[in-house]
Amino acid sequence: MPGLDGGVAIVTGCASGIGAATVRRLRADGAEVLGTDIDEAAGKALCEEVGARFAPQDVSDRPQWAEIVAQAVDCFGGLHILVNNAGIVSGASIAEVDDETWDRVIAVNLTGTMAGCRAAIPAMIESGRGSIINIASTTAIAPLPGDVGYSASKGGVRVLSKSVATWCAQQGHPIRCNTVIPGATETGILDAAEEATPGLKAAVAATSPMNRLADPAETAAAIAFLASDECPFMTGAELLIDGGALSIHPGF
Ligand SMILES: NC(=O)c1ccc[n+]([C@@H]2O[C@H](COP(=O)([O-])OP(=O)(O)OC[C@H]3O[C@@H](n4cnc5c(N)ncnc54)[C@H](O)[C@@H]3O)[C@@H](O)[C@H]2O)c1
Structure with a gap:
């Protein structure tokens, strides 16, 4: 896609699921990619396979972000794309959630984003252009009663993205910031949820009128579009990749 060839991207949570599919897609479209993850073995293996670089990173470690951005700039000469994809679930309702669980899910999903x-914005200004894609979730619109921290963190990501988008635009910075909102997608996060709640995958698949889960590559395609030069007037926008799940009347 235009703008990806010669572009430099950071993709967090690259070891698995949507992050891994995004690294594959951006590489196929010609971007240089620095993938990061706390899972060093799987992240490194994926990146080596597709000719990307890998750096171990816990996205909630705020000081480490400067090093990650510097690494992308040093390796590839700039930074044009950031995909804030790393995320965790916490599996606790408002009645169950303890401080440690709440703090961790907010630290990774919201503070990490x-x-x-x-950290990326100054390097993108220096590089002459930037596209930030933050990964929220349909739970940011229709929250999970059983996961207050996850739902709240993803709601925060939606609003954070709009604030970043409009600030960059007002300042005249050539940086767009958009949100991708996946629905139920066939990844490790759902495998863990299926173990805790057998039958969950089929149940969430049935919430889409397409009656299936998304393939992570389908979400990666939307991320690649937002990262490209194909949508220069899109900022502060949200792309729902949910197979129509949130577009149908709940009674039908
Ligand atoms: N799979 C779904 O149904 C679904 C639906 C909506 C939104 N999402 C979102 O998509 C994103 C990707 O999730 P996925 O479904 O591919 O899950 P996944 O579990 O397959 O991948 C998440 C990756 O993030 C990494 N990670 C976790 N904590 C990290 C940290 N602190 N620092 C760096 N890396 C970390 C994990 O090691 C893993 O490789 C997440 O933000 C998730 O909330 C997923």
């Missing part, structure tokens, strides 16, 4: 945006 903020820290990524904050």
